[in-house]
Amino acid sequence: MRAKVNKSYIELVVGDITDLKVDAIVNAANSRLKLGGGVAGAIRRKGGRIIQDECDNIGYCPVGEARITTGGDLKAKYVIHAVGPVYGEGEEEDKLRTATLNSLKLAEQYKITSLAFPAISTGIFGFPKDRCADIMLSATSSYLNGDTKLRRVIFCLHDSVTFDIFNKRYTFL
Numbered sequence: 171m172r173a174k175v176n177k178s179y180i181e182l183v184v185g186d187i188t189d190l191k192v193d194a195i196v197n198a199a200n201s202r203l204k205l206g207g208g209v210a211g212a213i214r215r216k217g218g219r220i221i222q223d224e225c226d227n228i229g230y231c232p233v234g235e236a237r238i239t240t241g242g243d244l245k246a247k248y249v250i251h252a253v254g255p256v257y258g259e260g261e262e263e264d265k266l267r268t269a270t271l272n273s274l275k276l277a278e279q280y281k282i283t284s285l286a287f288p289a290i291s292t293g294i295f296g297f298p299k300d301r302c303a304d305i306m307l308s309a310t311s312s313y314l315n316g317d318t319k320l321r322r323v324i325f326c327l328h329d330s331v332t333f334d335i336f337n338k339r340y341t342f343l
Contacts, residue, residue: 192284199251217242234268254291
């Protein structure tokens with residue numbers, strides 16, 4: 171699925187985010203920036219130790235914020251580490267929206283034109299996928315309607331169930 175938003179495109183795909191040929195991928199990170207399981211684990215395995223070393227040098231990232239490292243051995247030049255909320259911690263929707271927007275702004279600072287997001291916070295953090303889709307898609311669409319150099323934003327979803335959830339909410343774009 172692909173939709174034009176201003177001068178950019180939003181795409182939905184099912185797959186492995188670490189295999190995408192984009193300028194940057196987004197890691198659904200924890201505040202300590204430890205690349206453990208899920209998307210972060212796949213990034214560590216395919217991108218190499220250098221990404222974790224760079225995260226260790228950064229040290230910490232608050233919920234709702236984002237930090238950037240190189241992509242190591244990944245096809246992507248950069249990894250943006252966005253810290254989403256744990257479901258039940260309070261103000262989760264605002265925190266997820268902020269993490270999404272901060273990732274987009276960081277991409278802009280680094281002159282990134284193509285970026286891929288996972289469904290942030292929907293794994294071990296337990297955030298409902300339908301609410302995640304609503305928040306991330308609307309925040310991204312709003313951002314792309316502004317003055318941006320981003321031309322392609324992909325939502326790379328791990329499985330067909332998550333894809334279907336995002337796809338149903340995608341029609342409002």
